């Protein structure tokens with residue numbers, strides 16, 4: 247698989263590409279299946295429909311990797327937290343974690359098993375996907391999941407979870423340890439079901455100052471990655487901590503056993519290459535809003551491919567696809583990356 251070869255820095259005929267949130271609301275065929283499922287969470291729980299929407303962008307655009315269709319928040323949901331997706335507002339946990347009793351009530355040993363619908367989706371996708379196309383499994387990072395579990399929903403200030411860090415750091419660590427344990431079992435089972443690579447999304451990494459990022463987020467991510475690499479050295483691990491361009495020096499100094507570093511759009515690709523490019527394969531990092539214009543897309547692609555020079559690179563967006571993007575421009579992007587990077 248071209249994508250897996252690139253993850254391990256083996257020679258490839260061109261630079262592989264996939265897009266974060268490549269399955270989703272910008273595709274009319276996705277909207278149809280979601281309507282059929284009734285709501286978003288039903289779609290995640292239905293392996294036949296989740297497999298279908300995983301495959302939709304591959305059929306249309308021919309990316310080099312599919313990403314399992316699910317959501318990071320199914321994990322806290324199966325740890326016993328009620329979850330709803332409110333139309334137009336996003337995810338909501340009506341009873342966020344506030345007390346020791348809430349923490350003690352979380353299911354830690356059974357959660358990974360309860361996610362069986364995810365593993366069934368993986369088996370169905372893998373059976374249908376062509377052999378040269380990789381399937382990526384994923385999880386949220388402990389820190390990003392913990393922000394939702396403590397705040398209850400998305401936040402701009404992180405006021406509640408940061409107060410927790412300041413006033414009850416041990417409580418925070420206890421929650422992060424539980425999540426780390428569940429996630430190890432979750433990724434292992436995804437791999438046993440057939441994913442060819444895994445990505446850990448730390449979407450809210452940038453909410454933390456440097457000290458706090460390494461204490462409350464990165465160390466747990468590395469612990470998960472080390473665990474997976476020790477057991478499955480042939481499975482690439484991709485880490486995506488969003489918005490931490492100022493901390494790359496320390497990421498490098500600490501090191502860690504993972505294969506690919508996901509570069510978000512706010513980090514200049516030149517900087518990521520200079521700090522990490524000889525140590526980790528880089529994935530990224532076109533600004534997603536460039537996809538509103540073919541001209542801006544072309545300039546973005548040319549710049550990134552020029553800097554990376556066909557080496558140690560997987561093309562991606564620097565964060566997810568936006569719901570109002572034109573599918574036609576996604577097709578343009580995939581074809582452009584494939585043709586301009588041909589060796």
Ligand code: 1CP
Pocket residue numbers: 265266267268269270271280286313314315316317318319331336337384399400401447449566
């Ligand atoms: O209305 C809808 O159809 C729901 C929109 C939607 C979709 C398509 C949500 C709700 N989740 C998803 C799918 C999803 N989520 C995938 C599928 C695979 C793909 O990439 O194509 C993945 C990998 C995720 C991961 C995810 N969910 C993250 C991490 C990645 C990121 O974008 O930063 C986060 C933070 C979430 C939480 C979440 N779920 C959904 C929304 C709208 C959000 C974000 C809300 C917020 O900003 O707080």
